[in-house]
Amino acid sequence: MRHPIVLVLAAVAVLPFVVRPVLATEIWIFAIFGLGLNLLLGYTGLLSFGQSTFFGSAAYVAGWLLKHYAINAFFALAIGVAVGAASAALVGYLCVQRSGLYFIMLTFALNQLFYFVAYQWTSVTGGEDGMPGIPRPAFLGIDFTDPLNYYAFIALLFLASLWVMKRIVESPLGKILQAIRENEVRAEAVGYSVPRFKLLAFVIGGAFSGLAGVLYAMLFGIVPLEAISFVFSGNVVFATLIGGSGSLYGPIIGSIVFIWLSESVSVIWARWPLLLGVAFVIVVLFFRGGVVEAWSRFWSWQSSRQRT
Amino acid sequence: MAILETKNLTKAFGALAAVNDVNLSIAAGGLHSIIGPNGAGKTTLFNLLTGQFAPSAGRIVFDGRDITGTPASRVAHLGLARSFQRTNVFPAFSLLDNVWIAAFARGKSWRGLAWRPSDRYAETSAQARAALADVGLAEKADQPARAISHGEQRQLELAIALAGAPRVLLLDEPAAGLSPEETRKMVALVRALKGRYTIVLIEHKMDVIMSVSDRISVMHFGALIAEGTPAEIQRDPEVRHAYLGGLAAA
Numbered sequence: 296m297r298h299p300i301v302l303v304l305a306a307v308a309v310l311p312f313v314v315r316p317v318l319a320t321e322i323w324i325f326a327i328f329g330l331g332l333n334l335l336l337g338y339t340g341l342l343s344f345g346q347s348t349f350f351g352s353a354a355y356v357a358g359w360l361l362k363h364y365a366i367n368a369f370f371a372l373a374i375g376v377a378v379g380a381a382s383a384a385l386v387g388y389l390c391v392q393r394s395g396l397y398f399i400m401l402t403f404a405l406n407q408l409f410y411f412v413a414y415q416w417t418s419v420t421g422g423e424d425g426m427p428g429i430p431r432p433a434f435l436g437i438d439f440t441d442p443l444n445y446y447a448f449i450a451l452l453f454l455a456s457l458w459v460m461k462r463i464v465e466s467p468l469g470k471i472l473q474a475i476r477e478n479e480v481r482a483e484a485v486g487y488s489v490p491r492f493k494l495l496a497f498v499i500g501g502a503f504s505g506l507a508g509v510l511y512a513m514l515f516g517i518v519p520l521e522a523i524s525f526v527f528s529g530n531v532v533f534a535t536l537i538g539g540s541g542s543l544y545g546p547i548i549g550s551i552v553f554i555w556l557s558e559s560v561s562v563i564w565a566r567w568p569l570l571l572g573v574a575f576v577i578v579v580l581f582f583r584g585g586v587v588e589a590w591s592r593f594w595s596w597q598s599s600r601q602r603t
Numbered sequence: 604m605a606i607l608e609t610k611n612l613t614k615a616f617g618a619l620a621a622v623n624d625v626n627l628s629i630a631a632g633g634l635h636s637i638i639g640p641n642g643a644g645k646t647t648l649f650n651l652l653t654g655q656f657a658p659s660a661g662r663i664v665f666d667g668r669d670i671t672g673t674p675a676s677r678v679a680h681l682g683l684a685r686s687f688q689r690t691n692v693f694p695a696f697s698l699l700d701n702v703w704i705a706a707f708a709r710g711k712s713w714r715g716l717a718w719r720p721s722d723r724y725a726e727t728s729a730q731a732r733a734a735l736a737d738v739g740l741a742e743k744a745d746q747p748a749r750a751i752s753h754g755e756q757r758q759l760e761l762a763i764a765l766a767g768a769p770r771v772l773l774l775d776e777p778a779a780g781l782s783p784e785e786t787r788k789m790v791a792l793v794r795a796l797k798g799r800y801t802i803v804l805i806e807h808k809m810d811v812i813m814s815v816s817d818r819i820s821v822m823h824f825g826a827l828i829a830e831g832t833p834a835e836i837q838r839d840p841e842v843r844h845a846y847l848g849g850l851a852a853a
Contacts, residue, residue, distance in 0.1 A: 467719070470700065480691060486708030493732075
């Protein structure tokens with residue numbers, strides 16, 4: 296695959312005509328969420344099981360401001376990014392002090408902490424009922440209540456996010472984070488403060504999660520309690536691994552597969568997570584690099600077959 | 604003039620003093636070797652000097668500046684670079700990226716850290732290529748580190764340390780696990796670096812030590828038991844007893 300970006304653009308153009316626009320929109324929002332996680336998971340080698348902390352916090356804060364103060368869409372996005380980054384700075388600061396299993400458990404535990412705050416604080420978050428009534432304000436005179444308009448807006452934001460993430464992973468920072476993934480001791484010895492760079496990865500990932508969170512709230516008009524639950528954190532890890540955490544594009548493919556499956560198959564078959572489980576087992580056993588690796592292996596197999 | 608000094612440096616792990624009251628003075632521009640039996644505390648001493656561990660007591664002075672307790676990432680920025688006894692590279696990275704990352708760490712500025720494409724740092728890339736050329740790995744620049752031989756990985760280990768343009772180079776058994784032929788190459792390499800950097804060398808191979816060192820310190824059970832020129836060390840009765848016993852008798 297010489298130009299994966301061409302495929303991404305084609306998918307962006309075609310998707311709303313293949314599936315319902317709302318579903319297509321959700322796919323790109325989830326892809327933004329996945330891009331943020333993958334900076335931690337794929338590039339820095341940090342398995343965070345608490346990404347919905349930042350997604351949900353941003354959704355609640357921006358959703359609340361949208362609902363009660365009728366702020367404009369642009370401001371809502373900025374708030375979402377800021378809340379995502381700030382909550383990630385707080386959580387990340389505590390988590391990067393530990394590594395391995397302890398790190399993973401900390402991201403999970405802090406996620407639970409945020410979850411129970413949202414669960415209990417019913418006057419603001421609505422608790423189990425979620426926070427409904429979030430408007431989708433018009434922006435620059437464009438009516439976002441039209442599903443295709445909103446789709447186009449999200450698709451553009453997704454492409455912008457992809458571009459920003461591409462710049463980040465191809466910058467020295469991207470290389471430093473990968474160096475930390477490869478060998479923390481040596482990265483520290485050549486002059487990089489490992490905890491600080493891990494924290495930076497957290498904050499950037501949190502900003503992406505926060506952006507996705509606000510867009511999600513605006514898409515469905517509600518922040519469900521689920522948006523800050525560990526199930527959501529698990530879903531994004533799941534999707535990213537299925538797509539392939541070793542590649543910039545892995546989480547995008549993962550998001551398409553995951554959201555499409557969860558929305559379309561679940562209608563036919565209530566036990567659909569079983570299917571995801573099977574997909575996950577196949578990925579872990581045979582394709583550690585996810586769909587991206589399966590795809591490239593398939594093509595090298597094809598070309599070797601043609602040569603003989 | 605001493606560029607690196609320790610004063611009563613001690614590191615205790617529980618009841619064991621791995622480094623015990625060590626007073627060491629490394630002269631600028633020379634090659635100072637540290638020898639001693641396995642478990643004498645040599646690598647622990649390096650870990651203290653480069654900030655991997657904080658000492659239990661004592662001080663470390665680098666170029667007139669107290670660096671006791673300074674974290675490893677900051678020590679590297681002061682110009683104290685080390686190689687590791689057990690190969691410690693970035694396996695999935697190309698050889699060039701392995702040294703590039705070290706060169707960038709010590710670069711003049713980190714401008715564009717999260718935005719500028721990393722292949723657009725011409726100066727850093729040139730530095731990285733020079734470090735690879737220094738150890739004779741220039742032709743393999745694009746190969747992944749995990750694909751090269753053990754001997755070449757030892758050379759890469761050294762190149763990573765060099766890429767940071769250090770003032771003092773701490774080499775922890777650069778010839779560990781090398782064949783006689785590879786060892787000869789490594790010794791030639793260390794000899795070539797002598798004079799360009801102040802070098803502190805840990806090594807087990809006596810012929811290597813005796814031929815390249817300006818000064819030698821001997822460690823035994825965490826303490827320094829002797830210091831001198833190679834000739835003096837070979838004559839020292841205490842050293843012969845503790846360490847060279849078998850060799851001297853032969």
